[in-house]
Amino acid sequence: MTVAGRHIAIIAPPTAGHLNPLVALGTSLVAAGHRVTLVHMADVAAMLPRGDVAFAPLDHPADRQGLLAEHYRKLAQPSGPVGLPRMIRSTAAMTELLLAALPATLTRLGVDAVVADSVEPAGALVARHLGLPFVTAITGLPLLREPMIPPPFLGWAYRADALGRNRNNGGYAVSDLLMRPVTRIVTTYAQLWGLDPDPQQQWSDRLQIAQCPAGLDFPRTALPPSFRYGAPWRLDEPVDDIPESDGRPLIYCSLGSLQGARRSLFAAMTAACAAVGARAVVAHGGGLSDGDAASLPGDPLIRAFWSQTRILPHCSAAILHGGFNTVLDALAAGVPIVTVPLAFEQPATAARLKRIGAARIVAAADAARGGLEPALRHVLTDPGYRRAAGLLAAEMAMAGGAADAAACVETALRDDAIVTPAGLDLAEDRAACAA
Template identity: 25%
Template sequence: MRVLCSTTAGEGHFGPLRVLAQACRAAGHEVRVAAPASFAGAVQRAGLEHVPFAEPSPEAMHAVFASLARMSTEEANGTVMAEVFGRLDAQAAFPDVKRMVRAWRPDVVLRDPAELASLAAAEAAGIAHIEVAIAVAALMEWGLVHLTDPLAELDEVAGLTHGTLLQAAAASPVFTLVPEAMDRAAGHSTGAASAVRDVVRFRARRETGPGRLPGSWGNPEAPLVYVTFGTVAGGLDHLREVFTSTLHALSALPVRVLLTTGASGEVALADVPGNARVEQFWPQDDLMPLAAAVVSHGGFGTTMSALSAGLPQVVIPLFSTDQYLNAEAVSAMGAGVTIHGGPEATPAMAAAVSRVLAESSFSIRSREIAEQIAALPEAADVVDQIGRITDTAAPN
């Protein structure tokens, strides 16, 4: 089986797809990853073959992002979905992805939900395609509302009948790392674009050992609180203060704090409290076995890692819709608490962390969800289902 995976240039978008791509390759299938040229390093570090496609011009991207400052968070997120993913990214990538599909003739396309050029190329070629979720199902239900017009434009670019891509995006099978309880907790859209979809749930294999920390600091007997705001916040000037304010908020608690700033930018923090240590990066698989709680922005990777490890969470969404949906799902499941208000709300962090550490219900519920995730099949065990979907797809 020839498997073409397609992703936008984001670690959070590529992560779930990478798990399935590696499982397909391990099963003996041919795998290629279509991704922006700028994302070649991430694909190659995963041990996968990268096939580049074009990206929008920096000027076009700057024009969109410069306009966001005048918008509410909700409006800005809708604009990014429509203008960046729906129009700029998709239309820039489509010619290259179309050529890839025609030249290589994959049996199936596994796609990041935000990578829409591969959706159009697969539909135009009559090839089976599968969405690999990057968040709870409610995110793409929300996203399709904003993609109605961009997908209609992409229909025209791809020579498809009006409405083809919206219908295809709404009805394609979904492979997801999200447990059913989390999708239910995140709620469901009643919009016209929503549809009943075949959903395959799986889990990533995690090599868990005794854990490992970057040296010693603070009281070694105190509970370890892991703090991360993902790979993007450190590169955004208006969010850098969240690191300092979070450390200040937690400085008086009887805990040890390990904060990672991410790879997107150098974040120099002065006056780090004695109970805290700051690293640009530390493997989450090494941290989770030793942590008592996790503080994050609600990014998909960290949220799922904490749930898989059975750790209670404090989530403070910072900028994107998926973060808000993940935060509300964690709270609704009883696996943690949400802090509303963005970076300005970090003074509430101390009370929230104290609560999830003190109230056993959070740890109990987190462990229950971890057991549900552990009961899901590994990625290697769902590769055959990809093949069955491919076999039942309509012939070209």
């Protein structure tokens, strides 16, 4: 089959940070003449943003109402000796459900290609099992393992020496140990289907396409030929009613879609904004009650959701938990960041922001003790932070976003697709994708 008119399935974790950019990518693929269906639990349908991507539920009796809400409760407390193992077990159960259900579901739908999120191994493994061409979509930090790159869930600085290599090796060993529930499930199904369970096989040799710009990542020396850095994949957002200026700079404050119930941390954010003469613009994702929102100090502007890409260009800085999509949107607007990493890949994202000079890092415990105010003053008064963010904004503007990523996916899904060396000039790389 040629690339024209494919039916492409998107397989991803059931969280907004993965679904939203992939729906944007899928919408661009639909505009190019393909049929795109996101496949997951029935409860996921309500989470999808408006776009041209269809949705299909899993064909499996274990997919029941309320399963997604149970999973989210575990993701909302992802740290500590109890929370972390519980979250990993829940993630493993999600992968097991997908592995059990996807072969029949994709066959029934007549899917002939897959876009597999790098964080959910079921997508690539099922594509290999069914003999479907697939590409790897990297919606967060690139997870490709290199000796000098710290594990992606640790806030370690980059060190290109023996100490850094040894430290990273130890970190990967611990990470592998913690992730054994997921690895065990994937290995079981790979062996059942007669496939190599090596984790490297989950990465497409056709295309590995990332939202992450090269300038944000740590320096890499072993990227595969099929890897491409990129820029945020976004749907056009409605124009928000931007509040009229009262002379105070606006500071965007967000904890993403999973951590928005942390009223005390939002209070520390809005108090810090008031202390520096700024006004907080709070997006709590529905996590705060009306009473909690009304009690935040500092006269903040508060909504469950703002049109993030519309409001950020009006802001002088952002205070964020380090969620990857919000970080990319802030950088795309040239906005410097104070980051308070909480979980997942957020400490690693914060370490990269610090390295390029676009952010200051404040630990959550320090934020509760007044640590946000001096950090915010620094990013507002030192022009180096905005300059660093501006460099990333320029890089991402050249990379083209979802439409250019979709062109790369189209090229990669051709029957005669071949990979080209990584590290091409951006203009050459984009032309190659569109050819």
